[in-house]
Amino acid sequence: MFYFLLLCLPDFIILMILQRFSLLKLLEFSLISSRARQLVRSLNFTSEPIEVYIGDYEISIMIYGNQWEMRFSFYKRQYNSNNQIKRKLSPPRFADVIINNKRYKLHKEEFEMKDWLDHLLSVFNCSKIKKCKLATNQYDISSLEKTFDGVDTVALDFFEFSAEDVKGIWNAFKTCETLDINRFVYKGNEEKIQKILMRNYTTLRFFENTTLSLDDLLTINSSHAMFFPASFTEKVLNRFLKHWIKGSNPRLESADFVCYLEHNFELNLLLKGIDHKVEVINHLIFDDDEDEDEMEPDTEHVRIEIKRWDGTVATLAIESVRKFASIWMTVR
Template sequence: MPIRLLSLPIADVQYALECMDIDELIAFSLCSNRTKNLVKSSHEKILTITAEIDDNMIKLEMFVFGLGLEKEFKFVVHEGPSIEFHRGDGIEFWRREGFTQNDWIAHFLSLCHPRGKLLKINNVSTIACLDTVQQPFPKFFKLQICGNNSVELTRAAVSKFSSVAHVVSIESNPFDDENHISEFLNLNLEELRLENSLNPYKVDLNDLLLTNSTSLTIQTARITEKKLNRFVKIWMKGNRRFYRPKYIGLILNREINREDVLRGIKYQTVNGQEHRLKRLDGKELLIFVGRVNVSFEFR
């Protein structure tokens, strides 16, 4: 005999939700706004959801934690009212009349923690493909542009999505004499990560001085000790000069000489590894110089 689940006392409804597997919970959340809110308040939590764009196909990968268990689920969202649910033993087709690709994505994103939303641009052939997914991703935590995208596609993805992402990660190195790295370093971002170990990024003194993101990490960078030293000295002379970055971290493509980086600079060593510098206007800079890395923390 069928039981009207939502007519039960709230304690019984919560117990029923705890007995459901995550795929059952997701299916339950699609019944109505009330069931969606019940699932969002359940013990099962979608911690991260990765949306991977591959031309007109959007792949959603969910990482779920609940009651001590970790699980992964994958969906493929097409343009119509149906989606593919990929299980270990096959594929199920879910369908909801009236739902579009945007509706599916918006529903899944609403179930996830805000800091767990990742938009991944992978192997996209045309800029027009980005237009089809701009609407369902009004805001997310991280934008990841994979290394197999063209220069034009990388630019377009940064232009369309960087303003609604907390972290922007670019895994390609499209920079040369015509496409300079400053094009992205000038962007007003919360956190920018340039990540390409096979083809290091060439970084100049002016690139560091003109950086406009609050946090910048480059892996891997090509820059000399002389330029790093000059950067610190120019910052020290910038009395009451505005400088937006709070952190710059560089992982280098070779070993560096710590003495050359700090040559001619007065500093105070703290914690045996970090060096504190203080300007006339009271601003401080904390420097760490490792074997193949250097970081600057501006206070």
């Protein structure tokens, strides 16, 4: 009742009162009406980019401010044990909220999941979701598409997804600029990985051990690609570099490969038959937090310059020690 009476006052007086409210009270007040939401928004709360987690047991939204943090959880413990039937996003009715480690509930029964998301984006002056981590395949993709549009980065973090799942994820997050693959079973999924590599993301990152063939490398269509770790031989990467020098992968501006090899890394095999210039460089050029005393004594750091077919210069920065190699390539 107090919140409704508050709305009878002029805006400038309401704003003075709101400045004394706790975060919980501000959220409660913002849910009363569009005017209340706009008044809270006008306090110019700012947060770190909003992140969403979609898991088996909940969907959560994380919001971090300068001296506070919030977590909104929906559909808690509503696990779907039948993966053949995909869950649609029904109205969640309420949100479980943790604000600075204290638990609360916010009720808004008529809100769809998208209404909750749009409301929070508005209140905290955010234009879109920074990152969405998808850790389950139990939800109906069309429901996700309608709710979580305009995402910058999508992270896939589950093993079992079908070709239909992959296609659905592309449709649901077709405007995302970055795709992160946190978990992936390569064996038996070669066709799926090639379809992922063919997409024209700004950034594509694999954080799961990935075996890359020459065909895989030639399929990369993103501007920036990262593979951590990757499995291939110097011979495969040598052949890829020769194709790249001649103009393959026209969108690729940079790639980062962290490799664990079957034998000690051999730079000569990587550069065989490629016209190049090698410069031994100091390890401080690399973005590395390790102290010099902690570095392996036989670690090599080199920079290679390669002239491409169109006159642009490609640079390879390589750090290697025994069977490990970090290879970063870029065009300038």
